[in-house]
Amino acid sequence: MTRRRMAALAGRGATILLVCAAAAFAGERGEPQHAEGIPVVTLLLSTINLAIFIWILARFVMPQVRHWVANRRTRVVTALEAAAKAKAEAERLRREWEARLAEIEPTIETLRAQARADAERERTRILDAARHTAETIRRDAERAAAYEIRRTQEQLRVEMVRQALQMAEAGTRTEWSAADQERSVGEFLKQVGK
Numbered sequence: 001m002t003r004r005r006m007a008a009l010a011g012r013g014a015t016i017l018l019v020c021a022a023a024a025f026a027g028e029r030g031e032p033q034h035a036e037g038i039p040v041v042t043l044l045l046s047t048i049n050l051a052i053f054i055w056i057l058a059r060f061v062m063p064q065v066r067h068w069v070a071n072r073r074t075r076v077v078t079a080l081e082a083a084a085k086a087k088a089e090a091e092r093l094r095r096e097w098e099a100r101l102a103e104i105e106p107t108i109e110t111l112r113a114q115a116r117a118d119a120e121r122e123r124t125r126i127l128d129a130a131r132h133t134a135e136t137i138r139r140d141a142e143r144a145a146a147y148e149i150r151r152t153q154e155q156l157r158v159e160m161v162r163q164a165l166q167m168a169e170a171g172t173r174t175e176w177s178a179a180d181q182e183r184s185v186g187e188f189l190k191q192v193g194k
Helices: 003-025 040-173 178-193
Strands: none
Touching: 040 178
C-alpha cells in the first residue's frame, strides 16, 4: 500500500470511530452508555488512541519498514543469484575435472609408451654411436699398426743399407776377391728383397 492510501484509510477509520462514539453518547438521558461493563468514554478514548497510533505507524514507521523490507528483498535476491552463479560455476568445474580425470589414464599410458619409445631411440642412438666409435678406433689402430710396420721396415732397410755400407767399407779395406764381392752383393740383395 502507498503512503496516501494508508493515510486515507486511517483518516476514514478515525472518522468512523468518532461517529460511533458520538452515537454512543447520545443516549436516552444523555448519559454515557455502557457496553458490557466498559464505559463508553473509555472505549471512545481507546479507539481514538488506537487510531492515532495506527496513523503514526502508517505515516512514520511503515515507510521505513517498507524500505527495509525492499532492501532486504534486494539483498536476498542478489545473494540467491550469486549463489546460483557460484553453484553453476562449481558444477562446470566439477564436470571439467571429472572429464580430465577420465582422460588421465589414457594420457598416462600414452606418456609411458612415448617414454619407452624415446628410451629405445636413445638406446639405439647410443649403441650406434658406440659402434661408430669402436669402428673408428679399430681403423685408427689398424692404420697405426700399418704405419708402425712400414716405419719398422724402413728402419730395417736403412739399417741393412748402413750395415751393407759398413761391410762394403770393411771389405774394401781388406782385399776381397771378385768372388767375395759377388757373394756379398748377392747376400745384400737377398736381405733387401725380403
